[in-house]
Amino acid sequence: MLTTHVEKFSDGELFVKFNESVRGQVVFLIGKINMPYENFFELLMTIDAARRSSAKEVILLIPYLPHSRQERRDGQRTAISSRMIADMIQLMGADRIITLDLHTNAIEGFYKIPVDPLSSHRLFLDHIRQLGIKDLCLCSPDFGGIKRIKQYKKDLDTPMVVINKERLKPNAVSSMEIIGDVKGKNVIIVDDLVDTAGTLCKAADLLKSQGAISVRAYCTHGVLSGPALENIERSQIEKMYISDTVIESISHPKIEIISCASLLVKAIENVISNKSLSQL
DSSP, rough: OEEEEEEOOOTOOOEEEEEEOTTEEEEEEEEOOSSSHHHHHHHHHHHHHHHHTTTTTTEEOOOSOOOTTTTSSSSSTOOHHHHHHHHHHHHHHHEEEEESSSSSSSGGOOOOSSSEEOOOOHHHHHHHHHHOOEEEEEEEEEEHHHHHHHHHHHHHHHOEEEEEOOOOEEEEEEEEESOOOTTTTTEEEEEEEESOOOHHHHHHHHHTTTOOOOEEEEEEEEETTTHHHHHHHHOOOOOEEEEEESSSSOOTTTTEEEEEEEHHHHHHHHTTOOOOOOOO
C-alpha cells in the first residue's frame, strides 16, 4: 500500500509527494473527488507525481465520478463539465479509470483511455434476496433506468413499473405518473443516484397513494445534499439503501449503507491478473 504526503501551504497551494518509489509499478489511485473540489485537484497532482516518478501505469479507482449529470449542454452558454473532467484526467496521464454505475454511458465517449464502469447490480441483488420480501415489485424512477430495472426483474422474477415524470429543472419535477400496477405490492425503487431526494420521495408518496404496501429504495451514489435527509425522513420511504461511494457513514433511521469495498477489491484483483471486469 503506497502512501502520499499531502501538505497545504499558507496561501492554500497543495503539495503532493509519494512516500515510496513508484518506478516501474502499476499505481492504483483510489479516491473521492466530488466535494470539495480541492480533492479533484489533489488527484490531478497525484497522477502527475506518479507519472513524473516513472510509474509504469496509473489506474484511477473513482467510485463516484462527479458531474456525470452534465454530459451535454443544457441550453446556451453552458459548459459540458463531464467532458472537462475527462480532459483534465487524461491530460495528467491516467491510463485507465474504474468507476461504479455511470449516470450515462455517453461519458465513456469523452475518454480515449479505457473506462470500466462496474455495476452495483450484484451487490444490491444479494441484499434484496436476503430481505426475503414477499409480493415484490420493482420500480424504475424514469425511462432512463428501464434497462437497469429489467435485469433485476429477470433475476428476481418479479413484476416492474415505471414512473413517467416531467422535469422543469434539475431537482424539480412538475408531474409524474405510474405506468403499471403497484396495489398490494412491496415496491423497491432502484436508481444510480440520489441527490436532494425530492423526486425520489415524491415517487414513493405516489406509489403509496396507488396502493403499495411499502416502498424501499436502492441508490448507488448517495450524494444527499441540501434537504435530502429531511425529505427522506418525512417521506413514505420505509428504508433507503445506498453504497459508500460518497458517504461512508451516516446516522439516520431510514438510511443504511452497503459497502462496495469487496466489489472494488475484486476489480483491482482482476485488473492485476488481466481478467474481465464485466462479470463483477
